[in-house]
Amino acid sequence: xxxxxxxxxxxxxxxxxxxxxxxxxxxxxxxxxxxxxxxxxxxxxxxxxxxxxxxxxxxxxxxxxxxxxxxxxxxxxxxxxxxxxxxxxxxxxxxxxxxxxxxxxxxxxxxxxxxxxxxxxxxxxxxxxxxxxxxxxxxxxxxxxxxxxxxxxxxxxxxxxxxxxxxxxxxxxxxxxxxxxxxxxxxxxxxxxxxxxxxxxxxxxxxxxxxxxxxxxxxxxxxxxxxxxxxxx
Amino acid sequence: xxxxxxxxxxxxxxxxxxxxxxxxxxxxxxxxxxxxxxxxxxxxxxxxxxxxxxxxxxxxxxxxxxxxxxxxxxxxxxxxxxxxxxxxxxxxxxxxxxxxxxxxxxxxxxxxxxxxxxxxxxxxxxxxxxxxxxxxxxxxxxxxxxxxxxxxxxxxxxxxxxxxxxxxxxxxxxxxxxxxxxxxxxxxxxxxxxxxxxxxxxxxxxxxxxxxxxxxxxxxxxxxxxxxxxxxx
Numbered sequence: 001x002x003x004x005x006x007x008x009x010x011x012x013x014x015x016x017x018x019x020x021x022x023x024x025x026x027x028x029x030x031x032x033x034x035x036x037x038x039x040x041x042x043x044x045x046x047x048x049x050x051x052x053x054x055x056x057x058x059x060x061x062x063x064x065x066x067x068x069x070x071x072x073x074x075x076x077x078x079x080x081x082x083x084x085x086x087x088x089x090x091x092x093x094x095x096x097x098x099x100x101x102x103x104x105x106x107x108x109x110x111x112x113x114x115x116x117x118x119x120x121x122x123x124x125x126x127x128x129x130x131x132x133x134x135x136x137x138x139x140x141x142x143x144x145x146x147x148x149x150x151x152x153x154x155x156x157x158x159x160x161x162x163x164x165x166x167x168x169x170x171x172x173x174x175x176x177x178x179x180x181x182x183x184x185x186x187x188x189x190x191x192x193x194x195x196x197x198x199x200x201x202x203x204x205x206x207x208x209x210x211x212x213x214x215x216x217x218x219x220x221x222x223x224x225x226x227x228x229x230x231x232x233x
Numbered sequence: 234x235x236x237x238x239x240x241x242x243x244x245x246x247x248x249x250x251x252x253x254x255x256x257x258x259x260x261x262x263x264x265x266x267x268x269x270x271x272x273x274x275x276x277x278x279x280x281x282x283x284x285x286x287x288x289x290x291x292x293x294x295x296x297x298x299x300x301x302x303x304x305x306x307x308x309x310x311x312x313x314x315x316x317x318x319x320x321x322x323x324x325x326x327x328x329x330x331x332x333x334x335x336x337x338x339x340x341x342x343x344x345x346x347x348x349x350x351x352x353x354x355x356x357x358x359x360x361x362x363x364x365x366x367x368x369x370x371x372x373x374x375x376x377x378x379x380x381x382x383x384x385x386x387x388x389x390x391x392x393x394x395x396x397x398x399x400x401x402x403x404x405x406x407x408x409x410x411x412x413x414x415x416x417x418x419x420x421x422x423x424x425x426x427x428x429x430x431x432x433x434x435x436x437x438x439x440x441x442x443x444x445x446x447x448x449x450x451x452x453x454x455x456x457x458x459x460x461x462x463x464x465x466x
Contacts, residue, residue, distance in 0.1 A: 003324045005238050038270045038357045038386065039378025066358065068384050091236045092388060094327065094358035122385070124271045125299065125327035125356050144377035144400070145272025151301050152355070153271065155325060167377070173406045200408075 013130055016098035020105070020133025027110045030219040031118065032212070033132055035156060036140035037149075038122030041166040043071045044199040045140060046119060050078040052209050053115070057216055060113045062104045064096040064121045071119060083108045087121065095126040098133055115216050124149065128156040136161040136215060143167050143174060147181040154188040162193045162211060169198040246363055249331035253338070253366025260343045263452040264351065265445070266365055268389060269373035270382075271355030274399040276304045277432040278373060279352060283311040285442050286348070290449055293346045295337045297329040297354045304352060316341045320354065328359040331366055348449050357382065361389040369394040369448060376400050376407060380414040387421040395426045395444060402431040 024031050036042050043063075050059050060081040063072040072084035083104050087093035093100075101118060110116060118134065120127040139160040141149055144167060150157045157163065163185050171178060182194050193211060197204035257264050269275050276296075283292050293314040296305045305317035316337050320326035326333075334351060343349060351367065353360040372393040374382055377400060383390045390396065396418050404411065415427050426444060430437035 005242070006324060009238070037272060037355070038382055039375070065385050067387055068381065070381050070385065091239060092358070092362075094356070121358065122270070123327070123356055123358050125325070125354065126359065129325075142272070142377065144375065144403070148301065148303050149271055152298050152303065154300055170377070170403070170406060173403060 010129060013098050016102065017131035017133040020098055020102055023102070023105065024110070024116070024133060024135075027113070028220055029110050029113055029116050030136075030216045031116045031132075031134040032215075033118045033120060033127075033134040033137045034140065035120045035124075035127045035137065035160070036122060037124045037142070037145060040122070040140045040142040040145065041199050042119050042122070042140050043074055045164060045166060045197075046075055046117060047078055048199050048202060048205055049117075049209065049212065050075065050080045052205065053212065054079060057114045057213065058112060059115045059117060060108050060110065061117050061119060062096075062101060062108060063119045064100075066092050066094075066121065075119075081108055081113070094121055094123050095130045096120050096132060097130050101132045114220065115212070124153045124156050128153075128159050135219060138162045138164060140164045140166050141181070141185075143171055143176045143178065143181070147177050147184055150181070150184040150188050157185055157188045157192070160189065160192065162195065162208075163189075164208060165194055165196040166199055168196050168203060169201050243362060246331050249335065250364035250366040253331055253335055256335070256338065257343070257349070257366060257368070260346070261453055262343050262346055262349050263369075263449045264349045264365075264367040265448075266351045266353060266360075266367040266370045267373065268353045268357075268360045268370060268393070269355060270357045270375070270378060273355070273373045273375040273378065274432050275352050275355070275373050276307055278397060278399060278430075279308055279350060280311055281432050281435060281438055282350075282442065282445065283308065283313045285438065286445065287312060290347045290446065291345060292348045292350060293341050293343065294350045294352060295329075295334060295341060296352045297333075299325050299327075299354065308352075314341055314346070327354055327356050328363045329353050329365060330363050334365040347453065348445070357386045357389050361386075361392050368452060371395045371397060373397045373399050374414070374418075376403055376409045376411065376414070380410055380417055383414070383417040383421050390418055390421045390425070393422065393425065395428065395441075396422075397441060398427055398429040399432055401429050401436060402434050 064085045076082045137160045195208040297318045309315045370393045428441040
C-alpha cells in the first residue's frame with residue numbers, strides 16, 4: 001500500500017516539477033539541487049561558492065530546513081538573495097517537493113538571477129526521489145561519514161550529476177580511504193565528476209567552481225545566446 | 234493530501250508497533266531503537282557496546298540499511314546474533330517500520346535474548362516518526378555534524394530517551410562547541426541524558442553502558458523478578 005501511495009505522490013510531484021522547469025527556462029536560469037546528510041557542510045560549501053561566483057554570476061538560494069533559519073542567515077551575509085523554506089509547517093517533511101520550490105522561487109524573484117541553488121533538507125534518502133525541476137543535482141559527502149555511503153545510499157549518487165567530497169582537511173585525523181570513497185561513487189554512477197575539497201580552508205574549490213560556471217554558461221548559451229556570466233551588465 | 238496519507242500510514246504503523254511491544258514483553262526483552270544521520274558512528278558504537286555487554290547481557294541486533302550487509306557483517310564478528318533488513322526490496326524505505334521489525338525479530342529469534350538493538354536507517358528525519366514497539370530510543374550525533382542539528386531536527390531529539398555525542402576524539406581538529414551542542418539538545422529535550430564518547434577510542438563509553446545495563450535490568454525486574462544481567466545462568 002505504501003509503495004502505491006508513494007508512486008502517486010511522486011507522479012504528482014513530477015507534474016509540478018515540469019511546471020517549475022518551464023518557469024526556470026523562461027528566466028534562463030540554471031537550477032542546482034544540492035543534497036547531503038545533515039552536517040556534511042552544504043552551507044559552508046555554498047558560502048564559499050557564492051563568494052567566488054558573485055557578482056559575475058548572479059546567484060539566489062532557496063534553503064530547506066525542517067526548523068530554524070540558521071543556514072539562510074549564514075548565506076545572506078554573502079549578499080546573495082536567499083529565502084528559507086521550513087517544512088515543519090508542512091508536517092516536518094524530509095525533502096523539498098516541487099510545489100514548495102515554486103512558491104519559494106516566486107517569493108525570491110528569479111528575473112535578475114543566473115543561477116538558483118536549492119540547499120535541500122539534510123537527508124541522504126528522500127530528497128533523491130523528488131524532482132524539483134532542477135537542471136542538475138550535486139551530492140555532498142563528508143569524509144567523516146565513511147567510504148561506504150555511496151553503496152548504502154546508491155539512489156542519491158545515481159541521480160546526482162556531480163559529487164563533492166568535503167572536509168578533506170580532516171583526512172589526517174581519520175581512517176578514511178578517499179580513493180575507495182571515490183571508487184564507490186564511480187561504481188554506482190560511472191563517469192560522475194567528484195570534487196574533493198575543504199569548504200573550510202578553500203582547498204580544491206576551483207574545479208567545482210569551473211564545473212558550475214560551465215553549467216550556467218551552457219544553460220544561458222542554449223536559451224539566449226548571451227553568456228551573462230562572462231559579460232555581466 | 235500528503236499530510237493526511239502520512240497520518241494514515243503512521244496510525245497503521247502504531248497498531249503494528251503495539252503488536253511488537255506485546256511480543257517483546259512476552260520475551261522479557263528490552264528493545265532499543267538507535268537512530269542518527271548516515272556516518273555518525275552507530276555501527277562502531279554498537280561494536281563497542283556489544284563487546285562490553287556480552288556475554289552477561291545477551292544481545293541481538295537488527296540492522297537496517299537500504300542496501301549492503303556491511304554493518305551486519307561488522308557486528309556479527311562480535312558474536313551477537315545479527316539480522317539485516319535491506320529496504321531496497323520495499324521501495325528503498327527511509328526508515329524501519331514496525332512490520333519489518335516483526336519479521337526480522339522472529340527471524341532472529343528472541344527467546345534467548347535480554348536486549349535487542351535496532352540500528353535504524355541513517356536518517357535524522359523519518360525514523361523519528363515510526364514507532365517500532367521499542368522500549369527506548371537513542372540518537373547518535375557526531376561532533377563533525379555541527380552544534381545546531383538538535384535545533385534543526387528537533388523531533389529526533391524530542392523522541393529520544395538518550396543521546397550519544399560521538400567522535401569526541403576529533404574535537405581538537407574541529408570548530409565544534411560541545412557545550413553548545415549539549416545545550417541545544419537539552420533545549421529541545423530537557424532532562425535527556427547525553428553521553429559524550431568516542432566509539433573509536435572507547436573514551437567516555439562507561440556511563441552509556443551503565444545506562445543501558447540499568448534499562449535492561451529495570452525491564453527484566455518489571456516482568457520476571459529475575460535480573461538476568463546480574464545473574465547470568
